[in-house]
Amino acid sequence: MSKIKSILDALNTQKAGDKTSVEEIISINDLRDKHEEGPLNDEEKSALLNYDNYRIRNLNSATDEEDFHSKYRLLQVLANLSPYKEFLHDKYKVLRTS
DSSP, X not given: OHHHHXXXXXXXXXXXXXXXXXXXXXXXXXXXHHHHHSOOOHHHHHHHHHXXXXXXXXXXXXXXXXXXXXXXXXXXXXXXXXXXXXXXXXXXXXXXXO
């Protein structure tokens, strides 16, 4: 149940009065397609990097095979349906130590 809530929380980034249609949402997977056609801007690059790091961190935290597959499916939903700008928020950033 908490995984479903996580998906809903991640997708619930739009304001109540926002009239953005589904067709106007640019997802992480849309950015991957765009990157194949040409360069991304800095914001798009950051969102893609944050998603990739967040994905690796979450998959590495899996406790068993079932948990891994569950997390994998959740991350696929986020990559397909979430606006890429969601991944610009601090909760998705991975701190780097040099």
